[in-house]
Every structure is written in structure tokens, then in C-alpha cells.
Amino acid sequence: MAKSMTAFARQDRSSEAGELTWELRSVNHRFLEPHLRLPDDMRSLEPKVREVLGQRLSRGKIDASLRLGGRGGADGSAAELRVNTALLEQLLKAADKVATRIGEPAAPHMFDLLSWPGMLEEAPKDMDVLSSAALELLDQTLVDLVEARAREGERLKALLLERCDKLLERVAEVRERMPEVLTAVRARIAERLAEVRAELDETRLEQEMTLIAQRLDVDEEMDRLESHITEVRDSLDSDEPIGRRLDFLMQELNREANTLSSKSPDAAVTRAAVDMKVLIEQMREQVQNIE
Known part of the structure; x- marks a missing residue:
């Protein structure tokens, strides 16, 4: 399941021990980087809070803020x-x-x-009770944050799958176009060879023809593009963090599209390769937000 690294969650709790408010903000980051803001008399919770965040989240810059209000019940009564x-x-x-x-x-x-x-x-607060309540409330807030990241991740997944479909359409266009392109290239080469065949060395001619054939062969690039797209689809269904894997696949897709563009002897194939690179770049931008 794709999970976004961008989300927000807030939870409040009022009790006789005091009023607590957690706010969690998450944005994309290469690693898990928590930034905590805790009341001075609750600083001792920091190691436990970091541990809890690490158990539920794998990546992202997390701004975690805890506010402690005065003692009073849920009815808003003043502190004693x-x-x-x-x-x-x-x-x-x-x-x-x-x-x-x-x-x-x-x-x-x-x-x-x-x-x-x-x-x-x-009246002095019971810090043991408050600390326990703060950690329990943090768990609830994290549930909301993870659910928000999952909802946003589903939206990103839909966008990526849509672009995967468009990439496959461009690959199919190139596959359909290539036989016609190769026929036209062979015809041009044959026409020119007929004019100068007497002046050419047969061995050198065979070598040049082999090089031309290799340069025009894009089947391998098409196969790898399709393979990488399949990997992207499979990764989006994984329950593990997939952001780094998707980022690597975007690099590989872009490499194949660049190779296809450099080999292209035809304007239509070149346009298809450019369209692929645009789609891959759009995917890469979205992938940066996936955990």
C-alpha cells in the first residue's frame, strides 16, 4: 500500500490531571526525522516519543508538538x-x-x-498520570496521521497507475511504428548503396550494416520499459515502504526513455520518447512524497 509522507493530525484530551493537545505534521524526507516540541516539565518523554514514532513511521520529517493546559475537567473548570x-x-x-x-x-x-x-x-500536577495520558494520546494521534497518510497515498497510487497506463500506450505506439520505420530505413540504405556499391569494401559494408541494425534495434529498451512499469505496479501493492524503490525505478525508466530517444530515426518515435520522459518526470515528482 502506497503511503504519502504528507499529512496532519491533531488530538485533544481534558481530564482532572490536565489538558493535553498533540499536533503532528508530516512532510517528505529521505529518512525519518522527528522534531519534538514538549513542555519543559515533560521533556523526559522525548526518548519514548521518538521510539513510538519510529515504530509507526519509516520516513518523513515529523513535527510533533505537545501542549499542556491547566488542570481542570472537561467542563472547562478553572485550575485549582x-x-x-x-x-x-x-x-x-x-x-x-x-x-x-x-x-x-x-x-x-x-x-x-x-x-x-x-x-x-x-495545585501540583501528577506528572506520572499526565505522562501516561500523553503517550496514550500520542498513539491515537498517530493512528489518525497514519490513516491520513494512507488516504493521500491511495490518491498518489491512482495518479501513478494512470501514468503507467499512458507509458504503456507510448510503448505500444513505438512497437507498432518500428517495423514501418525499419522498412523505410532499409529502403533508403538500399537506394544509396545501389549508387555506390562498386566503390565500397564488402567487409566494411557488412560491419556498417551491422552497426546500423544495432542502433535501430529498440526492442530491448521496450522490454525493459515494460518490465520496469510492471515493477512499479507490483510495488504499489506492497505493504512495505516503497518510496526508495519507486525512486530507483523512475531513474531506470528515464534511462530507457533517453536511450530510446537517442536511437530514434523517426520523428514519431522521438515524440513518443519525449512524452515518456514527461510522464516519468510527473511520476518522479509524486514518488518523492511516498513513504
């Missing part, structure tokens, strides 16, 4: 705040000392105390 009792005791003791020193009662205003830096703090 706690009073820093140790700091409060210190402030009250300091106020009492000042009151004793100046001989006046100490009566700090409640809101003055609450606005003191560090007096109110968010």
Missing part, C-alpha cells in the same frame, strides 16, 4: 489554586514583629496578602 501556607506564616510573623516594634496592632489586609508574589500557586 492553593495558598502557600509557609509564605503566609512568614508574612504574618513579620507583620507581628513590626506591630510589636511600633506598638500598634497588626491587621494585614486579606487581598494584600493574596496579591503577594507566590502566595497563590496552582
Whole structure:
């Protein structure tokens, strides 16, 4: 199955432990290259996240971003705040000392105390619970990403198969055209030889005719083109990563089309070879996105 390397997936989860959001973006790359953005207090997850990505993906540049929201339930309730009792005791003791020193009662205003830096703090998060939830959510997000890559891969597969069909049509055109081309070439050669045969060395003439015959023989190129197209079709049905194999096959197809073009003694065959190269280049561009 052809899988694209271009996709996007996002998953959110809210719980008493906190709110988590994963975003995964994938684009084409020669290898698997994860780029992670994790909250500072969840950096310890990085090795596990890389391991999970490596188990599900083979190639692509992956931007993986995890956001951690405040503690609260799915109903959107505010994060729980706690009073820093140790700091409060210190402030009250300091106020009492000042009151004793100046001989006046100490009566700090409640809101003055609450606005003191560090007096109110968010309840600590259970990082073990959050880490477990983050990894579970990552698995779900990866399922979405892999499915998106598969859907895009099916679209690319259809485009490649369509161009394979067109390539085979051009190969058939060349096969049909070549007998007529060879007949015309033989007629031209025979006509010219009739004019100068007396001046030619028979051995050299035989050698030249052999070279001409070899140069005009494109059956081998046609056979290899058909063979490579069959390999492309078979690869598109494989369950393994096929991007690199398809890239190699594109190089081989282009090599055969170039050879056909260089051997061509006929304008129609040359046009068919150019059409082949255009189709192969279109396929090569699509293949760059396949895992």
C-alpha cells in the first residue's frame, strides 16, 4: 500500500490531571526525522516519543508538538489554586514583629496578602498520570496521521497507475511504428548503396550494416520499459515502504526513455520518447512524497 509522507493530525484530551493537545505534521524526507516540541516539565518523554514514532513511521520529517493546559475537567473548570501556607506564616510573623516594634496592632489586609508574589500557586500536577495520558494520546494521534497518510497515498497510487497506463500506450505506439520505420530505413540504405556499391569494401559494408541494425534495434529498451512499469505496479501493492524503490525505478525508466530517444530515426518515435520522459518526470515528482 502506497503511503504519502504528507499529512496532519491533531488530538485533544481534558481530564482532572490536565489538558493535553498533540499536533503532528508530516512532510517528505529521505529518512525519518522527528522534531519534538514538549513542555519543559515533560521533556523526559522525548526518548519514548521518538521510539513510538519510529515504530509507526519509516520516513518523513515529523513535527510533533505537545501542549499542556491547566488542570481542570472537561467542563472547562478553572485550575485549582492553593495558598502557600509557609509564605503566609512568614508574612504574618513579620507583620507581628513590626506591630510589636511600633506598638500598634497588626491587621494585614486579606487581598494584600493574596496579591503577594507566590502566595497563590496552582495545585501540583501528577506528572506520572499526565505522562501516561500523553503517550496514550500520542498513539491515537498517530493512528489518525497514519490513516491520513494512507488516504493521500491511495490518491498518489491512482495518479501513478494512470501514468503507467499512458507509458504503456507510448510503448505500444513505438512497437507498432518500428517495423514501418525499419522498412523505410532499409529502403533508403538500399537506394544509396545501389549508387555506390562498386566503390565500397564488402567487409566494411557488412560491419556498417551491422552497426546500423544495432542502433535501430529498440526492442530491448521496450522490454525493459515494460518490465520496469510492471515493477512499479507490483510495488504499489506492497505493504512495505516503497518510496526508495519507486525512486530507483523512475531513474531506470528515464534511462530507457533517453536511450530510446537517442536511437530514434523517426520523428514519431522521438515524440513518443519525449512524452515518456514527461510522464516519468510527473511520476518522479509524486514518488518523492511516498513513504
